[in-house]
Amino acid sequence: MPGEVGKGLQVGVLALQGSVMEHVQCLQKIPGIDIIQVRKPQQLSGIDGIILPGGESTTMGKLARELGILEPLRELIQDGLPVWGTCAGMILLARNIVQQDDVHLGLLDVTLRRNAYGGQLDSFSRTAVIEKIAPHEIPLIFIRAPYIEQWGREVEVLLELEGKAVAVKQGNILATSFHPELTDDLSTHRYFIRKIEQSLLRLYL
Ligand code: GLN
Numbered sequence: 001m002p003g004e005v006g007k008g009l010q011v012g013v014l015a016l017q018g019s020v021m022e023h024v025q026c027l028q029k030i031p032g033i034d035i036i037q038v039r040k041p042q043q044l045s046g047i048d049g050i051i052l053p054g055g056e057s058t059t060m061g062k063l064a065r066e067l068g069i070l071e072p073l074r075e076l077i078q079d080g081l082p083v084w085g086t087c088a089g090m091i092l093l094a095r096n097i098v099q100q101d102d103v104h105l106g107l108l109d110v111t112l113r114r115n116a117y118g119g120q121l122d123s124f125s126r127t128a129v130i131e132k133i134a135p136h137e138i139p140l141i142f143i144r145a146p147y148i149e150q151w152g153r154e155v156e157v158l159l160e161l162e163g164k165a166v167a168v169k170q171g172n173i174l175a176t177s178f179h180p181e182l183t184d185d186l187s188t189h190r191y192f193i194r195k196i197e198q199s200l201l202r203l204y205l
Contacts, residue, residue: 008032009196012047014073015039016063018055018088022181026189027051033193041068049082049196052089054143054179057114061092061104074105082172082199084192090175091146098149108173109152116147116164116177130159130167134187140166140178147177172199 008031013023015037027035036043038050050073052060064070077083085093085108092104096111117124123144127137147164151157159167166177174195180188 008034010034010047012036012038012050014052017060018053019181020053023051023053026181041072044072052085052092054087057088057091077107080172082196084174086176086179087145093175108170109155110148111150112146112148114146115144132158133191138185138187139183141182142178145177
């Protein structure tokens with residue numbers, strides 16, 4: 001139960017590959033959180049939300065499937081578990097991937113393009129205000145990032161750059177093309193934690 005003495009929010013980070021420790025370090029700066037690095041399906045039970053980090057979506061998806069994490073995770077998200085995918089994590093969530101037949105979780109109603117801004121050398125950073133997340137400009141780091149070309153009616157676009165969506169929300173699902181975990185700005189982590197708290201309140205009211 002939330003509010004139990006000595007027990008914080010149970011926030012999972014899928015810890016198979018990629019920017020796992022960067023997310024863990026961000027979460028450690030926010031009080032009241034127990035961080036679970038998820039490497040086995042059993043570790044999914046009892047979590048209040050989960051972050052899918054950046055990295056390499058093909059590798060992460062393959063490992064998650066082989067370790068028996070992908071299917072239970074899909075069911076939990078379908079049942080309302082708050083999830084946030086950054087970059088490769090967004091790709092894991094997508095329903096359609098341009099020029100790719102297989103998808104991973106397939107729950108976020110978008111069509112996205114991988115490596116949409118080019119390769120490693122075309123990585124870039126900029127800033128933007130994302131009103132839903134914070135009133136100030138936040139730094140955005142794009143590394144071989146995807147962008148969303150098309151999205152369904154249930155998808156709320158939080159940030160669009162040149163006609164492509166790079167931050168979206170669909171119910172309990174949050175996805176960003178960029179990597180807040182590689183910056184000092186905790187706004188997006190705090191926003192996700194607020195989403196988890198709201199979802200728990202609805203469950204326990
Ligand atoms: N290009 C990677 C992929 O397709 C994602 C890159 C990232 O997470 N920074 O999976």
